[in-house]
Amino acid sequence: MEKLIFLIFAAVAVGSSLVVVIHKSPVYATMSLVLTLFSVAVLFVLLGAPFLGALQILIYAGAIVVLFLFVIMLLNLQKSDAERSRGGLGVAAVGALIFLGMIGLVFWRTGREAPPPLTEDFVSLKGLSAALFSDYLLPFEIVGLLLLVAVIGATVAARKAPQPGEGGASSLLPREDFVVEETHKEARS
């Protein structure tokens, strides 16, 4: 039963990840990424990490990919026709195959025997949070600081360049109109 679930969701993950890297339309690629993330979340639950599975859906599928979609729509990206550099695909595919061979060989030799059975303590949220807030408290706080820095950086990086008359911080204030920007101009060469 567990093998069946693994095979189904592994197949879905591989199939949708192929769509992500192949499809010409960015919106379709993004939606396939959502499907991939969902399958990986199910695999996390199978591996005894249900909290991570829920977090994967909440953070990755529910926030990060939505951000991608917003940017795609804001920049009005169209399907591009000549998507791939000529010849680049062959080299990259060969490289990926070599990588897959090497890593596959390493991985195939490890973990052949069955893993130890899942204990209630391993799966429980209490154990995870106890470890998070005792042994890993410092990385936790640093990650909080990192997220603050990222928010400030993203806000500053995405603002319009301030006009010569305006000050630096006034460009961070919200504008009065909240319609979708008409940033779609004719592409200049």
Next chain:
Amino acid sequence: MTVPISWYLMLAALLFAIGTVGALTRRNGISIFLSIELMLNAANLTLVAFSRQMGDRTGQLIVFFVMAVAAAEAAVGLALFIAVFRSRHTIDVNRLNLMGK
């Protein structure tokens, strides 16, 4: 009946390889970014699989931090894309070339 861990590791390696091909061959900046997210997910899967094998929760905690860092990276990266698009009106990485033609 339990799935051996090597299956998960092979799947993660496959996803990583697919993501690498995508990141190396796409011209659209956003598509490269999507492939990078795919690679990060493959790494997360490997970490959780090994955490299950060892019976040690460290792997899961590292995944927790990786997710947070990936969110931060996505936000800043997309803000940079918006900034680049404003001035160059394209995010085709072959055309975002200031150093020589």
Next chain:
Amino acid sequence: MNPEILATLAKYAVMFGVFINVAPIMNWVERRACAYIQDRPGPNRVGPLGLFQPLADAAKFMFKEDVTPAAADKLLYLMAPVLALLPAFTTFVIIPFGPDLTVAGRTIPLVVAPVDTGVLLFLALSSLAVYSLVLAGYASNNKFSLIGGIRASAQLISYELALTLSVLAVLLPVNSFRLADIVAYQQAHVWNFIPQVLGFVVFLIASFAETNRLPFDLPEAESELIAGFHTEYSAMRFAAFFQAEYTNMAALAALGVTLFFGGWSLPGVHLTGWLGAVVGLVTLVAKIAVCMAVFVWVRWTFPRFRYDQLMRLGWKVLLPLSILNLILVAAMTLAGWL
């Protein structure tokens, strides 16, 4: 079949039966309540008191012509209503609807998915509701739909934060994400909306915004942007959005009453067995009905927020209030009051 799987399917059937009937009943309630508030009769032709109006509406939806815009992105256009129904019909699996039942020597918790990560799973699945709005707006190939879709999704992700933080404050004294534990805590102490008034108010306002209901329904308002993100959808696809919206409302209402009003429990009532289960389910449904009545009442009483007012409220008012609530509840829990 494995008895666990059988029990889970039976529980899901019960919850599904409750939540699938929300849309037609709410359709009737909404139109009659709106008519009452606006001092007019409302639908009263189809059956006594207009009770068969939802049947007539369903028939209309089935026979209406299905128009698809020619330049619409076909796959995404067809996927959007389905994606709207997905979070609506998966989020209620963590809502408990009664005390533990003992059948043939086994104890069955009356939750479809008694997982450790209960509330987190609800929040994760309900955050997927953004996709249907964005894709509907994008795929319709219509400027008004696109703007409506983007505004709707920006609204949803902004109010998700306040919602999550107000929910988090409820979890602090309980030490668990499971809703069954939260209900047990409220049975032992007082219903959560009394000590956590601020959290309840923030949750209420955020849930109006999360379900695109007035006063936050700018993305789909009839007089703004034509009909927002579902302009180009007709007949059964519009019915799918309609159903998804009401079911989402009911699921969020179920979460709200379980977190703040004791869920399936009544103070002083401690029945067990099948009687307890039935009474629990009826109590939960009654509380959800009261919550939905409040939704309807607010809709027809208040005017709509403008988009910048909406965003300002979400980020500058509700988010700081929910953080303040979190700090207050943490302090009260440390002091031993909760």
